[in-house]
Amino acid sequence: MADPDILIRARGLTKVFGDFVAVDGIDFELSRGEVFGFLGPNGAGKSSTMRMIGCVSPRSGGELTILGLDPSGDGPAIRARLGVVPQEDTLDVELTVRENLLVYGRYFGLRREAIRERTAKLLDFVQLTERAGDEVEPLSGGMKRRLTIARSLISEPEILLLDEPTTGLDPQARHVVWDRLYRLKQQGVTLVLTTHYMDEAEQLCDRLVVMDRGKIAAAGSPRELIDAYSTPEVLELRFALDEQEQAAEKLADVPAERIEALADRILLYTEDGDATLDAVRARGLEPVTSLVRRSTLEDVFLRLTGRRLED
Amino acid sequence: MAQAYAQSFAVRQFRFWITNYRRTWRGTIYSGVLNPVLYLGAMGLGLGTLVDAHGTSSLGGVSYLAFLAPGLLAASAMQTAMGESTYPVFGSVKWLKTYQAAIASPLRPADLFHGHLLFTAMRLAMNSVVFLAVMAAFGAVRSPWAIVGLPAAVLTGMAFATPIEAYTMTCTKDTSFAMVFRFGIIPLFLFSGTFFPISQLPVYIRPLAYITPLWHGVALCRSLSLGTVQPGASAVHVGYLVAVTALGIIAGNRTYQRRLYA
Numbered sequence: 001m002a003d004p005d006i007l008i009r010a011r012g013l014t015k016v017f018g019d020f021v022a023v024d025g026i027d028f029e030l031s032r033g034e035v036f037g038f039l040g041p042n043g044a045g046k047s048s049t050m051r052m053i054g055c056v057s058p059r060s061g062g063e064l065t066i067l068g069l070d071p072s073g074d075g076p077a078i079r080a081r082l083g084v085v086p087q088e089d090t091l092d093v094e095l096t097v098r099e100n101l102l103v104y105g106r107y108f109g110l111r112r113e114a115i116r117e118r119t120a121k122l123l124d125f126v127q128l129t130e131r132a133g134d135e136v137e138p139l140s141g142g143m144k145r146r147l148t149i150a151r152s153l154i155s156e157p158e159i160l161l162l163d164e165p166t167t168g169l170d171p172q173a174r175h176v177v178w179d180r181l182y183r184l185k186q187q188g189v190t191l192v193l194t195t196h197y198m199d200e201a202e203q204l205c206d207r208l209v210v211m212d213r214g215k216i217a218a219a220g221s222p223r224e225l226i227d228a229y230s231t232p233e234v235l236e237l238r239f240a241l242d243e244q245e246q247a248a249e250k251l252a253d254v255p256a257e258r259i260e261a262l263a264d265r266i267l268l269y270t271e272d273g274d275a276t277l278d279a280v281r282a283r284g285l286e287p288v289t290s291l292v293r294r295s296t297l298e299d300v301f302l303r304l305t306g307r308r309l310e311d
Numbered sequence: 312m313a314q315a316y317a318q319s320f321a322v323r324q325f326r327f328w329i330t331n332y333r334r335t336w337r338g339t340i341y342s343g344v345l346n347p348v349l350y351l352g353a354m355g356l357g358l359g360t361l362v363d364a365h366g367t368s369s370l371g372g373v374s375y376l377a378f379l380a381p382g383l384l385a386a387s388a389m390q391t392a393m394g395e396s397t398y399p400v401f402g403s404v405k406w407l408k409t410y411q412a413a414i415a416s417p418l419r420p421a422d423l424f425h426g427h428l429l430f431t432a433m434r435l436a437m438n439s440v441v442f443l444a445v446m447a448a449f450g451a452v453r454s455p456w457a458i459v460g461l462p463a464a465v466l467t468g469m470a471f472a473t474p475i476e477a478y479t480m481t482c483t484k485d486t487s488f489a490m491v492f493r494f495g496i497i498p499l500f501l502f503s504g505t506f507f508p509i510s511q512l513p514v515y516i517r518p519l520a521y522i523t524p525l526w527h528g529v530a531l532c533r534s535l536s537l538g539t540v541q542p543g544a545s546a547v548h549v550g551y552l553v554a555v556t557a558l559g560i561i562a563g564n565r566t567y568q569r570r571l572y573a
Contacts, residue, residue: 017573056414056572076320076417090412094334103327107416109319155416 004068005032007159007190008053012062015048022048024214025062030159030192035185038194039201039297040211041309046194047087049211050163053192055079067158080108083157087164089144093137097128097147100136101154108155115154122150126180142173149180160184162193166200178203196309198297210297210304217304222297229303230295231257233273237266237280237287247285254279260302269299320418324426325433327413332430343438346387347445354506355379355449369508373453373537380451381536382505384442384460385528388468391438393496395431396476397488404480410571420567424480428472428560435468436461446536454538463535463549467528470552473559480566499525504533527551 008030015023023045030036038046051057052064055075064071066078091100098119105115123129126146131139136147145165152160165181166174181204185191195201201208202222209219218225235256239247248261256268256276270276273292280287301309332339359375370378403423404410413423439461446452475491482488502512503525509517520526531548534540 051573054415058572076419079415080417082415084415086411086415088408088411090408092331092407092409092412094407095331099330103330104412104416106326107323107413107418109323109417151412 006030007032007067008192009065010062011064013049013052013059013064014061015045015052015057016060021214023052026209026211026214026216028209028216028219030190032190033188034206035191035193035204037192037201037205037208038211039196039198039205039208039301039309040194041196041301041307043213044211045214046196046211047163050161050192050194054082054084054161080155081158083152083155083160085145085148085152085160085162085165087167089148091136091144091147091151094135096133096135097123097139098132100147101151104151105154110155118154118156122153125153125183126150127176140173142169142176145169145173145177146180149177153184157189159190159192162191164194164196166195166197174200198301198309201297208297210301212301212305212307218300225297225300226295228300230299231269231271232295233270234293234295234299235268235270235273235276235280236289236291236293237268238264238289239266239285239287247287250283250285251280254283258303262308267299267302269295320422321425321429324413324418324423325429326426327409328427328430339434339437340441343441344445347383347442350383350387351376351380351445351449351451354383355451369510371537371539376449376451377453377537378533379506380446380449381457381460381532382529384439384446384464384536385467385525385532386500386503386505387442388435388439388464388528389471389496389499389525391435392431392468392472393475393492395427395434396472397479397491398485400427400476400479401482401485401488404570405483405485414571420571421564423571424476424560424563424567427476428469428563431472431476432465432469435465435472439464439468452536454536456535456538456540460532460535463528463531466549466552466556467524467532470524470528470555470559473556473563475559477559477563477566480563480570499523504529524552524555 006029010026010028012025012027013023014021014025026049038049040046048057052059052071053066055066055071055078058072067081069078071078092103095103101119101122102115105118123132126149128143128147128150131143136144139147162181166177169177178200181191185204191204193204205222207219207221210217210225218229220228248266251259251266251268254268254276256270258269260267268276277290277292298309355376359379362375367373367375367378410423414420442464443457443460478491503509503520503523509520509526512520527548531545534545
């Protein structure tokens, strides 16, 4: 590999299950030190891609190089240098918090001494020091997630793979996890994550690809994607249910770059939301609620696929 | 290089099972002792008194206790193997998903399989040592060859452990194990020469007994305990048990790979 800072390179990467094409010839590159995201709805092929990168799912086609090695022959050597936070918790709930890290460290061939030192640091990092001797079973969902993150770091991996790291967590627990991931990013750890939360992608990712139905629909930084596929502001209007359809027709000539009529509201993509709202009112339309906000990756996704991310 | 890799990886998984076993070992020792004491007491001594009163020429002229004990040694190895290769393995892939966690490390599916087989062999050796000690305490051992009954019992257990574990990795529901138990383990337990010589079986059923690994295990253990070892017959028994074990390993390597590397 020419550039040693390219950690993962995929060309035409494909995964097929029977007749179903889960990943359909995608290309991407991951550089050292960046946080790279796969954003897309459930079933977009994100997890299949992650499993191929994690060397636990053989690719059906295309090329994949990880840390300069080929997963089809060098799986163990690659996995020795990866950390994985799977979508579903795979902790041993019958063992204690500390034992989970011990067992996992031993899988990587680490010495007990080294594991003990790292365990102390990692439990401190994920704020679980007081629970070190407790069984895992009664821990909350957020604590289990943080423990899974600590476990994935026990081998001091060069790349950390996180498959939907905050799915199923309550908002407060999500923020704690985000905070920890942000600190890892600050420490220069290379992160690859999948998510269907656009705020997660926006906050954490330096660069991301939008995936839909096994393909990459767009790639870039969150800012670049929003600039390329959306307007600076969005005006969200809600009308009484029986007026919604009529309103959509009357809005057709309001100066906006694009109008999206969703089931429950109408989105107007525009440079200046307030000015657009004035234009709406000037036509004698009075929405039940109106909101001017900045464009997000959700809008990018809507533009690219015609569908919403979270359903 | 690849071979050294494989060995050390399997040992890493074996160590996991040891860590896991630390929580439950006391209970298993207790049942490991109680099981032979109850069986040898009730059947060997209790039932044995009635059997011996009618003469034991069909048993080779030894007491029923001496006849039964090595058969139970082999049969209990089968039971231990059944227990170790079903729920703990199924739980790891289906409920706890610790297998899915383990394959994200350098370990490969076959390493998890071999690591657990090492643990199963250890558990078989532990239970068989206890069983032999209880046999000796009951006065059921007739020959110093009985000590070789330890590896014989472990081998008998492994001939069950490898194919059953291979099968476990193909199961999506734990109710499958009840079927194996009901239609596999229990009939074998009763009709493989453990409790009575298979010469007592109808002629047309006897060949069925010869193809079951348990009959070979029972015959091998019995010949060792009674001191009636014949080299040719023993070689057939050992060869058969080794072959079944090896086929189980080949099958398990595949089923582990298929289940964990989708």
